[in-house]
Structures are given as C-alpha cells and as structure tokens.
Amino acid sequence: MSLRIAEIFGPTVQGEGALIGEPTVFIRAGGCDYRCSWCDSLHAVDTIYRHDWAKMSADDVWDRVRTLSGGQPLTVSLSGGNPAIQDFAPVIMRGKSEGYRFACETQGSIARPWFADLDTLVLSPKPPSSGETVDWQAFAECRDVASHGPKVVMKIVVFDDADYTWAKAAATRFPDLPLYLQPGNPDVDPDHPVDLQACADRLLWLVERVMDDKWFMPRILPQLHVLIWGNKRGV
Amino acid sequence: MSLRIAEIFGPTVQGEGALIGEPTVFIRAGGCDYRCSWCDSLHAVDTIYRHDWAKMSADDVWDRVRTLSGGQPLTVSLSGGNPAIQDFAPVIMRGKSEGYRFACETQGSIARPWFADLDTLVLSPKPPSSGETVDWQAFAECRDVASHGPKVVMKIVVFDDADYTWAKAAATRFPDLPLYLQPGNPDVDPDHPVDLQACADRLLWLVERVMDDKWFMPRILPQLHVLIWGNKRGV
Numbered sequence: 001m002s003l004r005i006a007e008i009f010g011p012t013v014q015g016e017g018a019l020i021g022e023p024t025v026f027i028r029a030g031g032c033d034y035r036c037s038w039c040d041s042l043h044a045v046d047t048i049y050r051h052d053w054a055k056m057s058a059d060d061v062w063d064r065v066r067t068l069s070g071g072q073p074l075t076v077s078l079s080g081g082n083p084a085i086q087d088f089a090p091v092i093m094r095g096k097s098e099g100y101r102f103a104c105e106t107q108g109s110i111a112r113p114w115f116a117d118l119d120t121l122v123l124s125p126k127p128p129s130s131g132e133t134v135d136w137q138a139f140a141e142c143r144d145v146a147s148h149g150p151k152v153v154m155k156i157v158v159f160d161d162a163d164y165t166w167a168k169a170a171a172t173r174f175p176d177l178p179l180y181l182q183p184g185n186p187d188v189d190p191d192h193p194v195d196l197q198a199c200a201d202r203l204l205w206l207v208e209r210v211m212d213d214k215w216f217m218p219r220i221l222p223q224l225h226v227l228i229w230g231n232k233r234g235v
Numbered sequence: 236m237s238l239r240i241a242e243i244f245g246p247t248v249q250g251e252g253a254l255i256g257e258p259t260v261f262i263r264a265g266g267c268d269y270r271c272s273w274c275d276s277l278h279a280v281d282t283i284y285r286h287d288w289a290k291m292s293a294d295d296v297w298d299r300v301r302t303l304s305g306g307q308p309l310t311v312s313l314s315g316g317n318p319a320i321q322d323f324a325p326v327i328m329r330g331k332s333e334g335y336r337f338a339c340e341t342q343g344s345i346a347r348p349w350f351a352d353l354d355t356l357v358l359s360p361k362p363p364s365s366g367e368t369v370d371w372q373a374f375a376e377c378r379d380v381a382s383h384g385p386k387v388v389m390k391i392v393v394f395d396d397a398d399y400t401w402a403k404a405a406a407t408r409f410p411d412l413p414l415y416l417q418p419g420n421p422d423v424d425p426d427h428p429v430d431l432q433a434c435a436d437r438l439l440w441l442v443e444r445v446m447d448d449k450w451f452m453p454r455i456l457p458q459l460h461v462l463i464w465g466n467k468r469g470v
Contacts, residue, residue, distance in 0.1 A: 011446050011451065012446060013454075013455050020255065021456040023452075023453075023454075023455075069449065196431040197431060200463055203459070203462065211246050211248075216246065216258040218258075219255070219257050221255065224438070224457065227435050227462070228438055228442065229439075
C-alpha cells in the first residue's frame with residue numbers, strides 16, 4: 001500500500017512546540033480532514049494539489065529519510081496535512097529499528113494504533129479562528145491510544161482573544177497534557193517576506209496575555225522556521 | 236546571612252535553553268567569578284554596580300517571588316552573575332514547600348550542594364570568545380552534585396567557528412548531557428534597539444552549520460527575550 005507524500009525535507013530544526021530546535025527530518029503527508037482558514041500547509045491539504053503528492057512505499061519513504069540524514073539517527077516528524085489519515089506504522093518500524101526517533105503532529109481527529117510507537121505525539125486541537133470544530137471524544141481517543149508510550153503534548157495556535165479563551169478551556173479538559181501556545185501567523189504566503197517585527201509583536205501579545213492572567217501552565221513559543229526562513233517551503 | 240540580589244523580576248517567559256517559553260520568575264544574583272567579554276548581564280557581574288545590589292534575607296527574596304507570582308507556583312530561575320557563589324538553599328527550600336519549581340543557570344565553575352534540590356540545572360561552559368577558560372574538573376563536579384535529582388543540561392553560546400568547534404569538543408566530553416546551542420548576541424546595549432533580521436541571520440548561520448555537519452545531538456534555539464524585548468532589563 002502506498003503513502004501519499006507532499007514532501008520529505010531536512011535535516012532542519014523543528015520550529016515549534018515541545019521539540020523546538022531539535023534536528024529533524026520532516027515527512028509531510030498529503031491529505032487532511034480539516035481545512036483551517038489560516039492553514040500554512042495548503043500544498044499538503046487542498047486536493048487541488050493532490051497530483052503533486054508522490055505515491056511512495058514505506059520503503060521508499062524510509063530510503064529518502066535515510067539519504068537526507070546520511071544514515072545518522074535523528075528525530076523524524078510526521079506532519080501534514082493530517083498524517084493520521086494514513087498508515088505510517090511500517091515507516092516507524094523501519095526507522096526505529098535503525099535508532100531513529102519519531103514525532104507526529106496531528107489535530108487529534110483520528111486515532112491510530114501506531115501513535116503508541118511514537119516518541120512524541122503532538123495533538124493540536126484547532127481553535128475557533130480555524131473555522132473547524134473539535135471532536136473532543138476523538139481527541140481523547142488519540143491521547144488514550146498513546147497513553148503508555150510516547151510523550152503526549154497539546155499545542156494550540158492562538159490568533160485572538162476568542163482563541164485564547166478557548167485554549168484555557170481546552171487546558172481545563174486535559175490538565176495532564178503539557179501545553180504549548182503559539183501565536184498565529186496570519187501571513188502564510190510563501191512568496192511574501194515575513195515581517196519579523198510583527199512576529200515579535202504577536203509573541204509579546206501572547207506572553208503578556210498569559211502572564212497578566214498569572215496562567216503558568218503553558219509554554220509560549222514562536223515558530224522558529226518562520227523567523228529564519230519566512231514561509232519558504234522545504235526548510 | 237544575606238543574599239546579594241541584582242534584580243528579581245517576572246513572571247515572564249524563560250527565553251533560552253531547555254525551559255524556553257516556560258513562565259518564570261527570575262532571581263538574578265549579584266556577583267560573578269567570570270567576566271565574559273560579551274556578558275549581557277554586567278549589571279549583575281561588574282563590581283562597579285555592587286552598590287545597586289540589594290542585601291536580602293532568603294525570606295525577603297521569597298516574599299518578593301511570591302508577590303510577583305501572586306502565590307501561584309511556577310518555575311523560579313536562579314541566574315546571575317553566578318548564583319553558585321551564594322547559598323540559595325534556604326530560598327529553594329521555602330519555594331519547594333509551596334510547590335514552586337527551581338532552575339539554576341551557572342557556568343559550572345562552582346559546585347553547590349543545593350544543586351541537588353533543583354528541578355533543572357543548566358550548565359553553560361563559556362566558549363573561547365568569552366575570554367574565559369573552563370575548569371572542566373569543577374564543571375564535572377557540578378554535574379556530579381546534581382546527578383541524582385534535577386535534569387542537568389548543557390547550554391553553549393556560539394559566536395563563531397572557533398566557538399562551534401569548541402562546543403563539539405565539549406559535547407564529546409559530556410555525551411550524556413542534553414545540549415542546547417544558542418547563537419551569540421554581540422549587541423547587548425540595553426539602550427540600543429535590536430536588529431531582528433541580524434538575530435534571525437545568526438540563528439540561520441548556526442542551524443546551517445550544525446545541519447551541514449549532520450550533527451544531530453544539539454537543539455538550536457534563539458533568545459526569545461531578545462526577539463521580544465531587545466536588551467531591555469527586568470523582562
């Protein structure tokens with residue numbers, strides 16, 4: 001059975017969340033069950049791009065990761081789109097046998113048995129600004145599948161006050177999941193240079209919002225790759 | 236016995252290293268056994284400022300932290316200067332009894348029994364660009380004191396190729412310590428605005444340097460507080 005792959009790239013650093021700064025090769029799966037208003041990876045989501053997605057066997061995917069990393073084990077991040085649509089168990093099995101570590105980023109809408117084989121599972125429920133609605137039962141299933149293996153964390157993108165209030169409620173639902181907040185990036189055009197001051201200002205806004213509330217649970221992080229490369233792809 | 240304190244501030248986010256993005260109150264100790272060429276905290280290091288350092292009891296220090304944090308437990312970071320010059324055991328003891336967590340940032344030149352009571356010990360050996368020379372035996376003692384309690388990590392600031400080569404050798408000495416690399420910030424004047432593009436460029440330089448080497452051990456992180464606030468103090 002083949003996998004639909006939008007891109008495989010790296011090694012680069014993980015730009016977000018729990019593994020921020022960690023050397024990583026990314027496997028970006030094609031296809032998504034969501035269509036967030038501010039999606040920064042439409043080339044892996046919108047089906048008008050589906051003919052650009054490679055059909056690859058698990059072995060082909062793994063060979064590409066190994067070539068990019070020079071055979072040196074590192075963290076491999078499964079992202080998308082929603083990688084949970086597809087079966088990455090064979091890729092994870094091959095990689096782990098060679099000493100690689102695996103992370104997966106997903107909205108938490110579809111639980112997969114292979115979540116249990118990961119090192120890190122990042123569940124990113126989408127706040128109101130996305131235009132999507134979270135199925136919290138499916139989200140809890142994702143957490144439960146991974147309850148005995150990987151580190152499971154929650155990451156929430158915050159664009160505005162409504163998202164922020166929603167993030168606090170989400171944290172109350174899942175008090176045991178380490179929480180990462182990230183200011184939203186409204187400018188996702190890869191051909192448009194990023195305004196670094198605006199990025200810094202959004203981070204300041206979110207830090208002050210959280211600190212003013214004396215809410216000390218979440219860690220607050222920017223997107224490093226946006227600071228370094230703007231919205232360029234494949235880095 | 237009183238403590239010499241340069242400043243106590245927060246809550247803000249930890250800008251660097253293993254706890255990047257974590258809500259934190261900082262206790263910046265006055266006094267240092269080093270004098271790094273590029274020190275960004277001379278107001279806590281250079282003895283010309285010593286009359287600005289408050290003499291505070293451990294109880295006074297703790298009362299200030301509790302007031303700033305509204306009595307809500309969070310991470311307290313002991314920094315400096317070199318906090319290991321002084322005895323922070325009573326502060327840590329009071330804080331832990333109230334549910335607070337403690338991190339300490341030190342160059343690793345002086346080992347202290349209270350390192351064992353921390354949650355996180357960040358050892359930052361200073362590279363050649365600092366003008367200082369590391370005593371690796373003292374450094375190893377710091378690690379050993381903390382070997383049964385806190386998470387111990389190594390953080391190295393990298394300004395240039397010589398620092399980079401040195402960081403690789405340091406990592407070889409201590410392969411079991413999780414490693415964080417951080418590009419150096421040559422512009423530490425609090426009255427001078429920070430050039431965000433230059434910060435981003437230095438991060439890119441370091442990421443590419445490490446990735447080109449296929450060296451996947453370190454995590455590579457910027458200084459968030461510099462991105463957000465420049466070199467302003469007390470944030």
